[in-house]
Amino acid sequence: MAPSPLPLKGASTPSFWRSNPHALDEYRSTPNLPSKADIVVIGAGYAGVSTVHHILQLCKEKRLPIPSIAILEARQACSGATGRNGGQLKPDPYNRPATVAASHGIEAAAELAEFEASHVPAIKKLVEDEHIDCDFVLTRCVDVLLTDDIYARMKAGVDLLRKANVSVMKDVYFASGAKAEQLSGVKGAKGCFTYTAGHLYPYKLILHLLSNIVSAGVNLQTHTPVTATVKVPDADGYITVSTPRGNIKASKVIYATNAYTSAILPEFTEKIVPVRGICSHIVPGKTPTPLLPNSYILRAGTVEYEYLIPRLDGSIVVGGARSKYYRDRDSWYSNVEDDKLIEKAKHHFDGYMQRFFHGWEHSGAKTNKIWTGIMGYSTDGLPHVGKVPGRENQFVIAGFTGHGMPQVFLSAKGVASMVMEGTRFADTGMPRVFEASQARLDDEKNVILEGWEASRMAPMEAKL
Ligand SMILES: Cc1cc2nc3c(=O)[nH]c(=O)nc-3n(C[C@H](O)[C@H](O)[C@H](O)COP(=O)(O)OP(=O)(O)OC[C@H]3O[C@@H](n4cnc5c(N)ncnc54)[C@H](O)[C@@H]3O)c2cc1C
Numbered sequence: 278m279a280p281s282p283l284p285l286k287g288a289s290t291p292s293f294w295r296s297n298p299h300a301l302d303e304y305r306s307t308p309n310l311p312s313k314a315d316i317v318v319i320g321a322g323y324a325g326v327s328t329v330h331h332i333l334q335l336c337k338e339k340r341l342p343i344p345s346i347a348i349l350e351a352r353q354a355c356s357g358a359t360g361r362n363g364g365q366l367k368p369d370p371y372n373r374p375a376t377v378a379a380s381h382g383i384e385a386a387a388e389l390a391e392f393e394a395s396h397v398p399a400i401k402k403l404v405e406d407e408h409i410d411c412d413f414v415l416t417r418c419v420d421v422l423l424t425d426d427i428y429a430r431m432k433a434g435v436d437l438l439r440k441a442n443v444s445v446m447k448d449v450y451f452a453s454g455a456k457a458e459q460l461s462g463v464k465g466a467k468g469c470f471t472y473t474a475g476h477l478y479p480y481k482l483i484l485h486l487l488s489n490i491v492s493a494g495v496n497l498q499t500h501t502p503v504t505a506t507v508k509v510p511d512a513d514g515y516i517t518v519s520t521p522r523g524n525i526k527a528s529k530v531i532y533a534t535n536a537y538t539s540a541i542l543p544e545f546t547e548k549i550v551p552v553r554g555i556c557s558h559i560v561p562g563k564t565p566t567p568l569l570p571n572s573y574i575l576r577a578g579t580v581e582y583e584y585l586i587p588r589l590d591g592s593i594v595v596g597g598a599r600s601k602y603y604r605d606r607d608s609w610y611s612n613v614e615d616d617k618l619i620e621k622a623k624h625h626f627d628g629y630m631q632r633f634f635h636g637w638e639h640s641g642a643k644t645n646k647i648w649t650g651i652m653g654y655s656t657d658g659l660p661h662v663g664k665v666p667g668r669e670n671q672f673v674i675a676g677f678t679g680h681g682m683p684q685v686f687l688s689a690k691g692v693a694s695m696v697m698e699g700t701r702f703a704d705t706g707m708p709r710v711f712e713a714s715q716a717r718l719d720d721e722k723n724v725i726l727e728g729w730e731a732s733r734m735a736p737m738e739a740k741l
Contacts, residue, residue, distance in 0.1 A: 280539040280546045282613055283502050284351040289615040290648040292361040293558035293594065294480040295353075301487055302353045306496040310523050314496070315344035316696065317518050317527035319503045319541070322359040323483055323681055324674045325350075325533030327689035328696075330486045333493055335697050344697075346495045347525060349518070351502035351537075355483045358535055358681070361615065361650030363556055363584045363596040365572055366400060366475035367418045368393035368683040370445045375434030376658065378441070381710055387443045389708040394445045396683040397475050403686075404482070407489075411481035414589060418474035419571045421463045423740045427576045428453075428468045435470065448472050462567065462635050463575060465740070476572050476586040479682070498522075503541055506530055508668055516670065529670045529696055535653035536613065538675045542665065544718055549661065549676040550725060552654040553612040555619045555647065556596035557626035562641020564591060567634070575633065577740035580728050592645070595629060598622035600741045606729060615649045623647060652679040656723040661713040662688045663695060663702045672696055673713050684711075 295302075316332070318325045329346055336343045350356075370390050378386035397415070404413045422428040432451075439446045452460045453468040461469045491497050505519040515526035532538055536551035569587035575597075576582040583597030601622040602608045608619050626644045630637040655661060655676035665671040674692050677684055691705030702712045
């Protein structure tokens with residue numbers, strides 16, 4: 278497989294979140310690139326912006342001098358996955374942790390589950406402390422299981438973690454049969470779990486943080502793709518970062534490039550793969566519609582699931598639609614075409630609320646917007662965070678596998694501490710399974726394609 282291409286140059290499918298671009302959307306702090314910077318951050322999504330936010334916080338708290346920082350973004354600010362996602366801040370208490378328990382042991386699983394859960398209060402505090410207007414809502418996520426098979430799988434994971442006393446399981450509530458249908462309001466639910474989660478307007482959150490960062494003197498350069506970086510610093514310790522607008526000499530480089538990481542770090546080829554997803558914004562035709570106080574995940578299988586948030590303006594954001602296109606591997610795997618919809622899925626969300634939710638049959642709900650976005654899927658299912666193996670003073674925070682909202686913000690805090698204070702990964706509080714390492718780069722397994730192969734052997738139940 279070839280490395281990922283860079284982000285596409287032309288216009289992407291317009292997402293609901295990016296309907297009203299912020300003043301910094303295409304901003305350049307200076308007409309030309311600075312020739313040198315203490316830190317170059319590549320990518321202005323959730324990961325890049327959060328990392329700079331934490332660097333500045335650290336400088337403030339520890340009275341450190343503020344380094345010169347340049348953020349280089351290939352397209353507009355927050356135009357990647359973060360500006361095109363489902364807006365769901367949904368920590369995963371048991372699904373991925375159960376997989377990690379099997380591969381890395383129960384302690385590693387507990388660490389992951391607790392780290393994700395801690396994102397909800399951390400983001401709530403950030404939003405409240407900084408008065409960020411980003412539609413943040415604290416809620417519960419209802420994980421609805423639509424088939425006997427997925428019900429049994431999820432229940433087994435939950436039981437395993439409960440037995441091991443993993444602390445986040447205290448927050449997980451379970452209902453089955455008729456109670457599950459009543460609690461979730463979803464037709465045909467066989468079981469459901471609920472737990473604390475949030476949802477928000479990701480573009481507004483990130484652009485707020487970016488505004489603060491730019492006001493503090495950080496140099497933002499949009500429409501500036503990085504085409505190469507050198508592996509070994511020069512005699513003066515500088516890493517040359519190349520762009521079509523000229524080069525920057527950086528003392529440290531942070532790759533917050535998610536799906537596109539291997540375009541400039543070729544060692545991540547087949548380790549972080551661009552995976553295309555599709556998402557929609559649905560508006561009710563008639564109001565009032567039944568209240569949806571929770572956010573949702575609807576599962577029919579391990580790779581067949583949908584995520585949904587009810588916004589407080591009465592509209593819904595829902596993404597997924599895999600049952601329509603997943604078999605056609607080229608339509609999503611190693612695919613960066615966020616300028617096009619996924620043809621086979623583009624009508625999936627029409628009538629969605631009417632099909633799945635009790636009481637919505639006569640709502641007249643219809644698709645208002647539909648868009649695609651590119652996720653950075655890691656071939657071992659876990660993000661790569663920390664020092665880039667074999668590259669001095671280069672750091673990576675990428676590969677969030679379609680699930681970055683409850684993982685990125687505090688990973689960025691850890692990376693900020695590694696970059697500024699030389700903190701060892703093990704002392705940052707990040708889950709051990711996130712650490713970037715040569716062993717992970719050498720590992721040839723590809724859980725993305727294993728999941729795809731398995732779904733070909735056992736055809737999806739046409740529930741979604
Ligand atoms: C359709 C969809 C729905 C999703 N829904 C959810 C959800 O509901 N909940 C959840 O937790 N997660 C969800 N995700 C995943 C989530 O959005 C990501 O995990 C998260 O936003 C990752 O943030 P990031 O900053 O790492 O990546 P991005 O937001 O993609 O940012 C990376 C940035 O780097 C830039 N870049 C890349 N290469 C270069 C280069 N060489 N030079 C300069 N710039 C470069 C890109 O242009 C991009 O702006 C979804 C993703 C998609 C696509």
